[in-house]
Amino acid sequence: xxxxxxxxxxxxxxxxxxxxxxxxxxxxxxxxxxxxxxxxxxxxxxxxxxxxxxxxxxxxxxxxxxxxxxxxxxxxxxxxxxxxxxxxxxxxxxxxxxxxxxxxxxxxxxxxxx
Amino acid sequence: xxxxxxxxxxxxxxxxxxxxxxxxxxxxxxxxxxxxxxxxxxxxxxxxxxxxxxxxxxxxxxxxxxxxxxxxxxxxxxxxxxxxxxxxxxxxxxxxxxxxxxxxxxxxxxxxx
Numbered sequence: 001x002x003x004x005x006x007x008x009x010x011x012x013x014x015x016x017x018x019x020x021x022x023x024x025x026x027x028x029x030x031x032x033x034x035x036x037x038x039x040x041x042x043x044x045x046x047x048x049x050x051x052x053x054x055x056x057x058x059x060x061x062x063x064x065x066x067x068x069x070x071x072x073x074x075x076x077x078x079x080x081x082x083x084x085x086x087x088x089x090x091x092x093x094x095x096x097x098x099x100x101x102x103x104x105x106x107x108x109x110x111x112x113x114x
Numbered sequence: 115x116x117x118x119x120x121x122x123x124x125x126x127x128x129x130x131x132x133x134x135x136x137x138x139x140x141x142x143x144x145x146x147x148x149x150x151x152x153x154x155x156x157x158x159x160x161x162x163x164x165x166x167x168x169x170x171x172x173x174x175x176x177x178x179x180x181x182x183x184x185x186x187x188x189x190x191x192x193x194x195x196x197x198x199x200x201x202x203x204x205x206x207x208x209x210x211x212x213x214x215x216x217x218x219x220x221x222x223x224x225x226x227x
Binding site: 004006031032034042043044045046049051088090092101102103104105106107109 | 147149154155156157158159162172204206208213214215216217218219220221
């Protein structure tokens with residue numbers, strides 16, 4: 001099992017729709033979760049961070065965390081063509097060594113169709 | 115402006131050659147990281163450092179080496195032992211607190227010619 005797993009995609013949604021991106025993780029002790037957006041050929045940029053169970057909203061973006069199910073998701077409301085990018089889920093979990101490190105999923109490519 | 119600077123943006127390596135990728139940050143962050151990204155893939159951790167003069171191997175350290183002589187700098191050397199080095203390399207830093215986000219440089223695209 002991968003340590004951080006995302007729905008494989010690619011995902012296409014029409015403009016104005018809700019895009020739903022999902023992520024599961026292996027380390028039950030993880031406390032910090034992040035969603036990054038990466039445009040083609042560019043470096044990742046942070047969209048949302050979430051640390052507590054429940055929902056966290058920021059504009060059109062909502063992050064949802066369920067630690068019992070080891071599941072974190074990102075909803076994008078009123079999707080725009082400019083949202084077309086790869087979305088990376090990152091979790092602070094025990095990987096190499098004993099300290100928790102930021103570990104990334106393989107990403108979900110989102111295309112918003114005009 | 116605070117940030118992370120990677121150089122060069124593009125790098126070409128001949129077979130059997132060592133190359134060094136530069137990463138400098140002025141965010142006063144203790145922790146620095148190197149990730150590799152292959153097309154259509156996520157980020158894989160190569161090396162990380164949580165303090166000056168100390169660094170740890172990540173998941174794919176073979177064929178790579180690093181140093182951390184200064185807090186601001188964390189260069190990555192891709193050695194000739196790395197058989198498939200063509201990839202996008204990303205340097206990141208963050209505050210040592212576990213819950214903080216990582217900030218990324220603009221990346222270096224390395225190609226073997």
